Amino acid sequence: MSAIIVAATPALSGGPVDEQLIIDGETEIITRAPAPEGHPLDEVTSGWLYRTDETRALEADSFQNPGMLYVEQGETIWNTVDGAAGKSCASCHGDGKEFLKGIGAHYPKWDADAKRPINVELQINKCREANMQAEPYKFDAPDQRALTTFIRHQSLGEPVSIDLTSGDMQSWWEKGKETYYTRMGQLNLSCASCHEDNNGNYIRADHLSQGNVNGFPTYRLKQSEMVSLHNRFRGCIRDTRAAFPAAFSDELMALEVYVTWRGTGLGVETPSVRQ
Numbered sequence: 594m595s596a597i598i599v600a601a602t603p604a605l606s607g608g609p610v611d612e613q614l615i616i617d618g619e620t621e622i623i624t625r626a627p628a629p630e631g632h633p634l635d636e637v638t639s640g641w642l643y644r645t646d647e648t649r650a651l652e653a654d655s656f657q658n659p660g661m662l663y664v665e666q667g668e669t670i671w672n673t674v675d676g677a678a679g680k681s682c683a684s685c686h687g688d689g690k691e692f693l694k695g696i697g698a699h700y701p702k703w704d705a706d707a708k709r710p711i712n713v714e715l716q717i718n719k720c721r722e723a724n725m726q727a728e729p730y731k732f733d734a735p736d737q738r739a740l741t742t743f744i745r746h747q748s749l750g751e752p753v754s755i756d757l758t759s760g761d762m763q764s765w766w767e768k769g770k771e772t773y774y775t776r777m778g779q780l781n782l783s784c785a786s787c788h789e790d791n792n793g794n795y796i797r798a799d800h801l802s803q804g805n806v807n808g809f810p811t812y813r814l815k816q817s818e819m820v821s822l823h824n825r826f827r828g829c830i831r832d833t834r835a836a837f838p839a840a841f842s843d844e845l846m847a848l849e850v851y852v853t854w855r856g857t858g859l860g861v862e863t864p865s866v867r868q
């Protein structure tokens with residue numbers, strides 16, 4: 594193992610905390626779940642359990658959670674007309690809080706038109722292009738992040754599950770798995786080196802989690818920003834000093850399918866708060 598990873602010591606107390614996440618004292622979030630069949634670990638755990646007391650508290654209180662601002666912005670975008678067809682998302686789907694309930698917990702899903710899996714960001718772009726005659730958002734456009742956050746938030750607490758039986762999802766899962774275990778970059782580390790073999794240990798000042806995706810998009814205190822999932826993937830790949838693939842490329846979509854499956858059963862936390 595690379596020398597940059599240090600085992601947890603009593604000074605840097607290791608492992609996930611033994612606490613429950615209940616948002617506003619009302620919505621209980623599943624942060625530990627039995628791993629799905631075929632998973633290398635026994636239990637899947639949320640990244641929330643690895644953060645500091647202060648960071649965990651921010652997420653548990655929606656008035657303090659800075660990510661909630663993006664949920665509000667996303668709702669405004671949902672109701673705003675854009676594009677040549679003169680429509681908003683609401684023109685077809687009605688009240689977002691009703692229509693979207695539970696939907697965001699089940700992406701990526703097979704898209705029969707595109708013949709590939711799509712995530713929430715690509716579903717938004719699909720509706721913008723096909724149904725609103727509006728330009729697709731560029732990767733990580735602020736409106737894309739806000740609308741994705743709003744959509745996913747309507748599944749708060751819903752367990753993550755994706756349908757691997759539809760279309761070719763299974764082969765995308767296989768491809769994602771291969772990437773997950775491939776060592777890359779000058780540091781010669783795979784996703785698994787950090788998030789499977791060393792979760793609970795420290796890398797520099799960072800407490801390594803299993804790298805699950807149930808909280809995305811996520812509010813990162815370090816960046817004071819909402820961070821999208823493909824941005825996070827690219828950041829983790831860059832940290833191994835490898836070249837990183839484009840957002841929404843086949844490689845990162847396959848990785849999203851596989852990594853989402855790894856967190857099956859965890860409750861959606863969007864907007865989660867991380868360091």
Ligand code: HEC
Pocket residue numbers: 671680681682683684685686696716717719720721724725740
């Ligand atoms: C002109 C009508 C129309 C507009 C406007 C529209 N959509 Fe859609 N939307 C559809 C149709 C039809 C489908 C189902 C086929 C598909 O997936 O494209 C759909 C599907 C969806 C789904 C998947 C629902 C599910 O059950 O999985 C989501 C999410 C969604 N739209 C979000 C949006 C968002 C966000 C906007 C605004 C950016 C939007 N839509 C604008 C017609 C529309």
Ligand code: HEC
Pocket residue numbers: 639640641643773782783784785786787788796799800801802803804805806808811825826829830832833848852867
């Ligand atoms: C060098 C170690 C390292 C490698 C390799 C690495 N990551 Fe990470 N990753 C981190 C650190 C550190 C964090 C922030 C703390 C945490 O949640 O683990 C993180 C966070 C994440 C998160 C956010 C978790 C959350 O709860 O918000 C995801 C998702 C993730 N990584 C996925 C991946 C994937 C997929 C790969 C392989 C392409 C990968 N990581 C490779 C170190 C790594």
